[in-house]
Every structure is written in structure tokens, then in C-alpha cells.
Amino acid sequence: MELEKIISISGKPGLFKLVSQLKNGFIIEDVSTKKKVSIGNSSQVSLLDNIAMFTTDREVPLFEVFENIATSNGYTETLSHKSGEAELRTFMQTALPDYDKDRVYVSDIKKLAQWYNILHKAGFIHQDSFKRSEETGTEANEEKVELKPAEKKAATAKAEKPSAPKVKASTSAAKSAPKSTHRKQG
Template sequence: MQLEKIISISGKPGLYKLISQLKNGFIIEDVVSKKKVSIGNTSQVSLLDNIAMFTFDKEVPLFEVFENVAKNYDYKEAISHKSSDAELRDFMAQSLPDYDTERVYVSDIKKLAQWYNILSKAGYITPESFVKAEVPAEEKTEDQPAEVTEKKTAKKTAPKTEKTAAPKVKASTSSAKGTPKSTHRKMG
């Protein structure tokens, strides 16, 4: 899924796409309204590409969960994030059956449903959006499967990130290199 530049900004509703870099910030575009605005380096930013959800035995990248939701809802909008807690937990159990019920909170499920519906409304949720990009043959190695090579290639184009194991840490931008830095967030 080609969404490595989709971000959530603390204190701002909705999702945004990084468009370009400024001297002391970035130009972003609302994924639904396509309205462009600038943000400063001090904004707390979370790259959706760096968010994962806890299961009992591993962490599942958010986009894999989006793909499960898309298949369950025939690539259309899912339940509302304003649904009851019981409905949201049922939605989560259908989307990620082995999710860690103690570490994934209802607030995380609400965010998942809300973000999925925003991306669906903006036209990002299609069967084609979940097809992995082809990697040129010269970048593949004999001892590495294509999936590993694809992940390394995707990281070359994605903004630099620091990864920590701490869940629920808000990301922030850095003015040192002019690229957004974020912590690896876990939902739950």
C-alpha cells in the first residue's frame, strides 16, 4: 500500500499527506478535502506506516489491518468510530482475530475505524491499493525473499524514523535534518 507519506497530527482531526519540505516545516494536504496547509517542525506527527497493532504473539502493521478491514467490508466504509464499545470490539475481532484484548484499547479501535473510513472516503481503499509494488530484479538477492527486499526498498523512500518499543508515544518532527522523525508507535 503506497501510504508511507500519510500522517496523523496531534491536535488536528483527520489524516494528511506530506507534500513537500519547507525551511522550518512541511506542506501537508488533507487527504479528503485536498486543502494544503503548512505545519512547523514542532508539530507532533505520526506516520501511519510506523504504527502497528498488538496481537498475542506479534505486532501487525496498521496497513495489514486496513487490508483485513477492506476485505471484510468489500473495500467500502466500515463501522463508525462512534459505534458502541461492544460493536467496536466485534469489528476488531473480525479485522484482527488474535488482537491482544488487554493492550489494544477501545480508543485504538475507534482510531482504526476512523482512519480507515477517512482513507476509504478519500479513495485510498481499493483492491489495487493493497497490491505490493514490484521490485526491480537487480535489487533482489538470491538469499532474500522478495518481501524482505520490497520492505527495504520502501524504507529508502520513506522519511527517516527512530524506532522504540514504547507504545502510545507521540511522534514529533525534527528540524535537524528537515525530515519528519517519528517513533514507532503501537496501537494498544
Template structure:
């Protein structure tokens, strides 16, 4: 299961999966209840794939932080988002040791824990979840290429070489335009 189409909607609790686009909105599915609904284009939507967390020297994509948490917790549930601020800060130090304490607020850490646990309960937190779409597509293309080469090799071995039939010879055209001999006489005057 890939995480690229998971969204958060401002004013709506929980996380959602984008299913398809409508003329004036989107069809979404709640990741926990699997209930489908539609939202308008005016809804404020954030793709989790576009969210990053601040460190002192760069921004780390949210899914990399989720992956750190998943590996530390053996892909199981983590701390509750209702835990104390001190416990949440300790959790954050595990998830992203060099996070920027001045720009990552307690509310951000609570949301991180809540989203991670929601995705974990919904079955999205697995080792396969963190394979990037490009990597997965490249792996699939490589497998397809190898299968095609194997089929081609097997077909060559199975089929005996057949002689090509000789192409019929084309008759040469013998019609030549008759031309009048050119006069080499000069007018005398």
C-alpha cells in the same frame, strides 16, 4: 494510490498526505478536502506506515489491518467510530482476530475505524492501495527490463548486419636510437 505518505497530526483532526518538506516544516494536504497547508517541524506527526497493532504474539502493521478490513467489507465503509464499545470489539475481532485485548484499547479501535473510513471516503481504500512500494517498484523495473529486451530484439531483426570497415594499419616506427658500441677494452695498469 499508495498509503505510505499518510500521516496523523497530534491535536489536528483527520488524516493528511505529506506533499513536500520545507526548511522548517512540511506541506501537507487534507485527504478529504485536498486543502494544502504547512506545519512546523515541532508538530507531532505519526506516519500511518509506522503504526502497528498488538496481537498476542507479534505486532501487525496498521496497513495490514486496513487490508483485512477492506477485504472483509469489499473495500466499502466500515462501522462508525462512534459505535458502542461492544460493536467496536466485534469489529476488531473481524479485522484482527488475535488482537491483544489487554493492550489494544477501545480508543485505539475507534481511531482504527475512523481512519479506515476517512481513507475509504478519500478514495485510498482500493485493492491497488495495498501493494507495497517495493513490490510496485520491482514490478515496474521488471516491465521496463522486458520492454528494453523487446526493443533490443526488434532492433536486431530490423537492422541488416553491416560489415565493419577495416581499421587503417598503423605504420611501424623505424627510428632506432643509434648507440655507440660499448667498449670491451680493459684498462691496463
């Protein structure tokens, strides 16, 4: 899927595509301008693939909502994110009929419309953009590598972030503290 590496960066307008990883950050490409820049690890990055919208009974992945918008609009651009609240709520009702009206705010709907239009203008929204790699067959077969159980464990250990060292609160810290040099006067 073309949309899997699309990210949003807190404090930066627009959407970006992850190009590659650096030792201390990432190289990204603005989906609109195609300009490449690097960002540090300290940037707050959200993969659109990990974002979901609330419905009354579950969370729906953002790309499913994009797919609903695309099919209902004939894979064309949708309304502007600057539209009024009533228009945005109607748009959301079409995109995700059972969305949770208490937890999905107008600001979320604006961002949804804006991101969809950015992706559409950049050429990411078309009929083939929502096909999963399992459906296409070629991508899944080329990238599938079977690991032995020991290799799976090692790969998982490398992928997980090490947890912060645990500090044990004990009396040994008090024992190792320097003793007071204050003497009693008698």
C-alpha cells in the same frame, strides 16, 4: 503504495498526506478536503506506515489491519467510530482476530475505524491500494539506485540526526570557576 505518506498530526483531526518538505517543516494536504497547509517541525506527526497494532505474539502493521478490514468489507466503508464498545470489539475481532485485548483499547479501535473510513471516503481504499511496490514492479525499478559503499555511508550519516553534545562532568569545571574574593580577617 498510495498509503505510505499518510500521517496523523497530534491535536489536528483527520489524516494528512505529506506533499513536500520545507526547510523548517512540511507541506501537507488534508486527505478529505485536499486543502494544503504547512506545518512546523515542532508538530507531533505520526506516519501511519510506522504504526502497528498489538496481537498476542507480535505487532501487526496498521496497513495490514486496514487490508484485513477492506477485504472483509468488500472494499467498502466500515462501521462508525461512534459505535458501541461491543460492536467495536466485534469489528476488531474480524479485522485482527488475535489482537491483544489488554493492550488494544476501545479508543484505539475507534481511531482505527475512523481512519479507515476517512481513507475510504478520500479514495485511498480500493483493491490496488495494498499492492506493494515490489508487486507492481515499475515503482521499485524506477526508484532503485545502487550506491557505492562510500556513498551509502555518506547518505546514512546525512539521514541520521546528530546526537546532542555530551556534557562531560569533570573537575575541570570547578577549576575554571572564578575564585572567591572573600578574604579571611585576621
